[in-house]
Amino acid sequence: MSVKNIFRGRILTLNLETARLPNGTSVELEIIRHPGAAAVVPVKDDGTVVLIRQYRHAAGGFIYEIPAGKLQPNEEPLICAARELEEEIGYRAASLELLTSIFTAPGFADEVIHIYKGTGLVPGNQQLDQDEVLKIVEVPLHEALTMIQDGTIRDAKTVIGLQLVSLQ
Amino acid sequence: MSVKNIFRGRILTLNLETARLPNGTSVELEIIRHPGAAAVVPVKDDGTVVLIRQYRHAAGGFIYEIPAGKLQPNEEPLICAARELEEEIGYRAASLELLTSIFTAPGFADEVIHIYKGTGLVPGNQQLDQDEVLKIVEVPLHEALTMIQDGTIRDAKTVIGLQLVSLQ
Numbered sequence: 001m002s003v004k005n006i007f008r009g010r011i012l013t014l015n016l017e018t019a020r021l022p023n024g025t026s027v028e029l030e031i032i033r034h035p036g037a038a039a040v041v042p043v044k045d046d047g048t049v050v051l052i053r054q055y056r057h058a059a060g061g062f063i064y065e066i067p068a069g070k071l072q073p074n075e076e077p078l079i080c081a082a083r084e085l086e087e088e089i090g091y092r093a094a095s096l097e098l099l100t101s102i103f104t105a106p107g108f109a110d111e112v113i114h115i116y117k118g119t120g121l122v123p124g125n126q127q128l129d130q131d132e133v134l135k136i137v138e139v140p141l142h143e144a145l146t147m148i149q150d151g152t153i154r155d156a157k158t159v160i161g162l163q164l165v166s167l168q
Numbered sequence: 169m170s171v172k173n174i175f176r177g178r179i180l181t182l183n184l185e186t187a188r189l190p191n192g193t194s195v196e197l198e199i200i201r202h203p204g205a206a207a208v209v210p211v212k213d214d215g216t217v218v219l220i221r222q223y224r225h226a227a228g229g230f231i232y233e234i235p236a237g238k239l240q241p242n243e244e245p246l247i248c249a250a251r252e253l254e255e256e257i258g259y260r261a262a263s264l265e266l267l268t269s270i271f272t273a274p275g276f277a278d279e280v281i282h283i284y285k286g287t288g289l290v291p292g293n294q295q296l297d298q299d300e301v302l303k304i305v306e307v308p309l310h311e312a313l314t315m316i317q318d319g320t321i322r323d324a325k326t327v328i329g330l331q332l333v334s335l336q
């Protein structure tokens with residue numbers, strides 16, 4: 001395998017990687033290397049879930065998401081999940097249970113998002129970065145599932161996290 | 169908004185885009201522009217779903233997925249879904265029903281995947297590209313859901329498609 005680096009930014013690395021496939025074919029692939037991320041479905045004792053409505057330039061506007069953030073170098077996903085939960089929505093969770101770890105776009109990116117269920121929520125300190133523009137939206141879980149069915153919630157990690165909580 | 173193009177490849181475009189956020193802040197973002205894709209959950213009359221086990225360099229090995237492929241320029245997602253269904257697993261579907269359209273990674277990419285449920289499956293012609301290395305795996309839907317719960321199925325579009333079919 002050979003790797004030609006095209007770009008190394010604050011978040012993404014773009015490489016042209018020549019990979020040898022199991023059938024013996026060699027192909028050159030455009031590959032995004034990403035540090036990975038952690039996300040939390042925050043579930044209150046009464047079954048309400050805490051979503052954010054966040055401005056995403058790449059999505060062209062505001063979308064519904066669960067709190068999430070990139071892993072720092074060598075950071076445990078659980079630590080990242082707890083940090084992002086508090087910074088983005090101002091809650092700490094007594095329990096963070098790993099639901100799954102997903103590949104978001106394995107055709108071109110190695111990003112993995114570790115998705116947790118957060119329960120036992122108590123108030124903490126919200127601390128948004130200057131480039132985080134979001135509102136907190138609390139809805140009953142069954143309403144969030146309806147928002148998936150009708151296309152209001154379309155973010156992959158958010159759909160998966162909410163559905164896995166509902167299927168437990 | 170200003171856009172500085174870094175790379176334009178066969179699949180991906182990477183830009184540095186200066187975006188003005190709703191709070192007035194200007195930020196420079198690393199943004200992947202992607203043509204989008206369509207995917208199909210193929211469901212046989214007896215409730216079996218047809219998955220593929222595909223080699224993905226970015227994921228470091230073989231992963232379970234539903235059939236999917238990139239949109240060609242100006243292609244309708246429904247046409248793309250039908251094409252990829254037949255090329256990847258050798259089935260045509262009498263009915264393709266849109267389940268949802270997801271953002272896979274809206275923090276850095278504009279990729280949208282349109283996910284369909286395919287029913288009324290009849291044999292067609294499988295035609296794999298040289299760089300597609302995959303096996304077909306047919307499993308009952310309830311078993312596929314177990315494979316999500318135990319972490320065997322981890323691809324975002326696949327998890328979402330299977331769960332939406334099961335929740336119908």
